[in-house]
Amino acid sequence: EDQVTQSPEALRLQEGESSSLNCSYTVSGLRGLFWYRQDPGKGPEFLFTLYSAGEEKEKERLKATLTKKESFLHITAPKPEDSATYLCAVQANGKLTFGQGTILTVHP
Amino acid sequence: DAMVIQNPRYQVTQFGKPVTLSCSQTLNHNVMYWYQQKSSQAPKLLFHYYDKDFNNEADTPDNFQSRRPNTSFCFLDIRSPGLGDAAMYLCATSRGQGSGAGGYTFGSGTRLTVV
Numbered sequence: 001e002d003q004v005t006q007s008p009e010a011l012r013l014q015e016g017e018s019s020s021l022n023c024s025y026t027v028s029g030l031r032g033l034f035w036y037r038q039d040p041g042k043g044p045e046f047l048f049t050l051y052s053a054g055e056e057k058e059k060e061r062l063k064a065t066l067t068k069k070e071s072f073l074h075i076t077a078p079k080p081e082d083s084a085t086y087l088c089a090v091q092a093n094g095k096l097t098f099g100q101g102t103i104l105t106v107h108p
Numbered sequence: 109d110a111m112v113i114q115n116p117r118y119q120v121t122q123f124g125k126p127v128t129l130s131c132s133q134t135l136n137h138n139v140m141y142w143y144q145q146k147s148s149q150a151p152k153l154l155f156h157y158y159d160k161d162f163n164n165e166a167d168t169p170d171n172f173q174s175r176r177p178n179t180s181f182c183f184l185d186i187r188s189p190g191l192g193d194a195a196m197y198l199c200a201t202s203r204g205q206g207s208g209a210g211g212y213t214f215g216s217g218t219r220l221t222v223v
Contacts, residue, residue: 004150032211034211034212036214041196041217041219042216042217043112043114043198043200043214043215043216043217044151044198044214045214046211046212046213046214049211087150087151091211094163095153095156096141096153096200096211096212097153098150098151098152099150100148100149100150101148101150
């Protein structure tokens with residue numbers, strides 16, 4: 001069974017304090033690893049797709065990396081507007097399996 | 109803009125009273141998914157349509173059904189909602205299995221409350 005575990009469950013940062021979120025996975029036949037942002041009461045918003053170990057992608061203050069067992073979402077100099085739940089999901093066996101998310105709060 | 113639209117945004121239904129949630133898309137994606145997301149939990153796949161082919165997850169209760177009358181629309185029917193069915197219901201679409209930039213596109217969700 002595909003499993004996705006995200007840590008920490010919640011993360012509180014001061015504005016400008018860089019950090020990383022972790023997504024570890026156990027899956028056979030990984031087709032892709034996705035990162036989404038979800039604001040309260042809204043659907044997930046696509047951030048990145050990673051396909052192979054060693055791949056990296058960046059968007060503004062966010063950078064996602066992938067190894068054979070885990071992915072990291074690095075947040076550099078975060079701002080309060082980066083506060084959200086960040087979801088990781090793996091695509092395998094024809095479906096997308098999500099982790100439970102990391103709730104990020106950035107204080108001014 | 110091409111998008112996935114869910115209606116209504118909020119739905120209150122009575123215990124045991126059938127309810128239908130709606131999803132439409134303008135992306136012309138051939139695959140449509142329904143996810144259930146309970147508070148502070150991961151979205152859980154209920155079922156999906158690959159073109160006209162319905163694919164049910166093994167642990168999806170029989171209480172949940174779905175219809176896809178055409179490419180653009182998909183409905184989630186809950187035949188007899190219980191208190192445990194209160195959740196956010198997310199519709200998503202993809203082209204094929206969702207590989208590639210953008211992968212899966214999600215709607216804003218319908219928040220279901222059962223009273």
